[in-house]
Amino acid sequence: MNQLTAQTVVPFNEFVLKVHSRCNLACDYCYLYQSGDDSWRGRPRVMSDEVVARAADRMAEHARTFALDRMHVVLHGGEPLLVGPAVIERIADRVSSALPTSTALSLGVQTNGTLLDARFLDIFSRWGIKVGVSLDGTDADHDGHRRHHHGGGSITRLADGLALLTQPATRHLFSGLLCTIDVTHDPLDTYRALVRHQPPVVDFLLPHGNWTRRPPHRGASSRETPYADWLLKIFEHWFDAPERRTGVRLFESIMGLLLGDDVATDSVGQAPCRTLVIETDGSLEQIDSLKSAYPGAAALGLNVHDHPLRAALSHPAIVAGQNGPTALAAECRACPIVRICGGGMLAHRYRAGHGFSNPSVYGPDLWKIIHHIRGRMLGALGESP
Template sequence: MPVPFRQFVLKLHSRCNLACDYCYVYEMADSSWRGRPRVMPPETVDRTAYRIAEHVSAHRLPAVEVVLHGGEPLLAGADAVRHVAAAVRQALPPGVALDITVQTNGTLLDHAMLDVLRDLGVRVGVSLDGTPGGQDRHRRFPDGRGSHAVVADALRRLRRPENRRLYAGLLAVVDLDEDPVAAYEALLAHEPPRMDFLLPHGNWSVPPPGRTADQAQTPYGDWLAAVFDRWYDAPRPETGVRLFEEILSALLGGASRTEQIGLSPVTLLVVESDGTLEQVDTLRSAFEGAAVTGLNVFDHRFDAALTHPDILARQGGVAGLAEACRRCDLVRVCGGGYYPHRYRAGAGFRNPSVYCADLYRIVSHVRARVGADLARLAAGRS
């Protein structure tokens, strides 16, 4: 039985004011963004709001999340953000909880924009890659200028008392050229309520940086293990780290809340700026058209996407994984890894993640650390 969607990613603006060298939208296999409207038209916003409410009513959902994404969503301007918030809130049935978040590169978070987001109750997640050097190496303006100083100023504004409740957290891409502890502590200096680390997008046919065919090498797992130790060994809680929290939850028998890890069914649907429906848009890193469903908000209910073969595969749990994954002792924690990272040309997505060895390294490291502590606690009670 398909699981209904609960998170809707709206591509409010299809272009970006940064030129990040690892961007899966503009720098990898798919170029479909070129033919889409820059800004999602108001009529597309309204129809999307109607479809969200229709889906909520059909499945009696108590709560949904809407994520404003891009490109850079704040390029659409304050009026576009206001329109989305109003349209979705007005369309939803009474009593349904709505969480609206904007995922931004932070360069447009001036005082005026923050005033608007505060008035609308829109939470803010900011993409920032660790140290100033790491950020400016990868996340630059088109003219080559680094973006760290601009984003750091925005984060200072976001941390002001009147805006603090909007601060959803930081999102960082792992960079093997960065010292892991230095990167973590640089992010921590911005006082995020939580943060997350993403593995660079790649697959078996186009491997990510530093990921060779030698599965004895685990550079990303080692990097993450160093960050985990710094986070876990802190004398007091400093921030949440989503990846580590999800691994811990899965190790202790809980369900994951992210596609990055675990076996919980995918419940995310993307609406592009032209109203077309797509699977998780990071699939664009695999090949042209990998995220396409052939559906749109004008002609199709969201339930039509629930029966798409690729979405069904991503809701299939262990049965939808490669044989090697099904045999693995950590499969219920790793979940086969992030779906886009499993792709191999000619073999599709039914493969272990290209990060298989790295995932095994970080999950087994967390298991060993927590297991040792639980054993000590048990011994102390006996």
């Protein structure tokens, strides 16, 4: 990455706690375990109470230093529910009690859903922990990718967990569904399988890949747009529906950006990255999707034992991630939709020998999606694209 000044950095306000470094599933596209970065092998399986306490103190220090009025903490893995409900509660209690009263805390967990049960939901209800669940469409499509280590599918146990989560007493904890796109699956079948659970929002995730290790079905031709074509079939159905059954984060983010909003996601827009990952051993890292680029791509060489969290703000990689268009390739900076696209997800820009100063490998797809949505919005307003 380019060496940039640290003058424009902003404090972190979202922390991803990797509370467990292993997973009970063996998903074939997983960027943590299938991309070649084996750093997880040398880390503790479970974040110890000592690391939790140190991380909580560092987050509280960060909140006081920058007078943060809010902070979001996500419990993540691996599969975070492998730690068990008692550990989840200890973590929620320790983080909550450490923060100054002037900082509002929101807690979340991202899970594959197979371990969700009444014990976890009781803890989540007590602490207001919002629950995001990964689901890849129809039962057959989901089991085609998201399997147990013994080879069996995971949809049955996931469905049981979702049924518990979406009961009236706990539905308010349901934060949404994550779906990794497979363009060989029918897009409308996928969408209908997701919305039957009535999620408040759906995140469609582009499979992690880059110029050196291309995503599935994303060839070299800029004329081919398999992911845009897949997503736009869902967009048309969603946009024209008399009543939208869920939010779709990518579509709503692009629409907001087109209307002039300063939307912040890691996929589109130019808002500075304000997320920091804390691993089970206390190491500080960038967003872990970078591990799909090359081993060690997310590492910062810092940890909660020896460094305040603000130390990460001066790391060249974090500085680059917070300087928006300045860190983009020249081709992206000159693009008329750069404010909307934002260069795409950082991990998808990597090319061996050239680093991250490249357009996204999904550039043609993003261009087509953005222009199509712009045209539909203008049409809805009675204007010509």
